[in-house]
Amino acid sequence: MLNHLFRSRRAAAPRPAGTARIYAVGDIHGRLDLLRALYRRIEQDAADAAGPCVIVFLGDYVDRGPDSAGVIDFMLEAVDRRFDPVFLKGNHEDLWKRFLDAPEIGPAWFDTGGIMTVVSYGIREGLAGRAADFTAVALRLREAMPAAHHAFLDGLALSHRSGDYLFAHAGIRPRVPVERQDPEDLMWIRREFLDAGAFGGLCVVHGHSQVTEAIDLPHRISVDTGAYHSGRLTCVVLDGEDRRFIATGD
Numbered sequence: 001m002l003n004h005l006f007r008s009r010r011a012a013a014p015r016p017a018g019t020a021r022i023y024a025v026g027d028i029h030g031r032l033d034l035l036r037a038l039y040r041r042i043e044q045d046a047a048d049a050a051g052p053c054v055i056v057f058l059g060d061y062v063d064r065g066p067d068s069a070g071v072i073d074f075m076l077e078a079v080d081r082r083f084d085p086v087f088l089k090g091n092h093e094d095l096w097k098r099f100l101d102a103p104e105i106g107p108a109w110f111d112t113g114g115i116m117t118v119v120s121y122g123i124r125e126g127l128a129g130r131a132a133d134f135t136a137v138a139l140r141l142r143e144a145m146p147a148a149h150h151a152f153l154d155g156l157a158l159s160h161r162s163g164d165y166l167f168a169h170a171g172i173r174p175r176v177p178v179e180r181q182d183p184e185d186l187m188w189i190r191r192e193f194l195d196a197g198a199f200g201g202l203c204v205v206h207g208h209s210q211v212t213e214a215i216d217l218p219h220r221i222s223v224d225t226g227a228y229h230s231g232r233l234t235c236v237v238l239d240g241e242d243r244r245f246i247a248t249g250d
Contacts, residue, residue: 020051022238023083023246024167026058026214026223027090027207030065030116034233034248035074041246045237046083055083055235056160058207058223059090059169059187062120063113065228069120072149089156090169091187091208097153099134100142106134113228121145158186164201165238170208171220172199193220205236214245 023042028035046053061075062068079085095109096117106114115127118137121144126133142150159181160167166178168186171193176182185193190209198219207224214234215222225247227233234247 019054019162020049020239021046021053022056022162022165023053023235024056024058024205024221024223024238025235026225026233027060027210027227028057028065028071028233029060029063029092029113029228030068030071030120031227031231031233032065032067032070032074034227034231035071036078037248038233038235038246039074039079041248042235043080045246053083054086054162055079056086056167056205057088058167058205059088059156060092060207060224061090062096062117063092063109064116065113066116067120068117069145069149072152076148076152086160086167087152087156088160088167088169089158089187093153093156094187100138103134103138106137158183164203165205166199166202167205169206171204171206172202174199178202205238214247216243216245 025038042055057075061071075087092112095105095112095114098105099109099114118127118141121141123137123140123144126137161178166172170185170187170189172178172181173185173189173192174196194209203218204220206220206222209222210224210226211222212225214225214236221236221243223234223236225232225234232247232249234245237244237246
């Protein structure tokens, strides 16, 4: 369900000393063009920061948009490591990894845009959707992916904590301690998380549940603005006591 913009009057939760700004980027879904544009704006914004900055990518780098492979290349080659980037695992990376290991989930992955990831690696044959083709497609995809892409997919984090901010692709299960969160929830949860009113003092920064404009509430910040079809890729900037947003198309 699409939501509209809400802004909190509450001061931002504290962050550890030594981090000037945190940039958390929403779901990219193969839109390399938007990622490039947003990253340039982040670089410009960070130029006057008083100390080190961190970029947290919230997952769903692939599927639906036209250049998933290019997005992964950008993450590996173009993102300045001085930003100490954090790459989280989204449900679409989960499906991608599952397909490589168990091709029988191919129909479900293709139905949610996985076919676009396969095509971005130069694979065109065997994509008609016949179940017998998925094993062959998975083999070709494994072979087409550079070793660095396999390592990237295998190395994605499930969550990241900074002070009272918790970053997760989908969210967390209410009333469950952070250290006991189920990986499935961190990548896939929706309604139970969105309906919750607080998380024990944490503010959860997430994507996954698409919104028309970024949502800023005391207990959660949502930045999946449907980049693959809206042309709007959004990140939240956590800057001292301030929360603000940068988005393509602004």
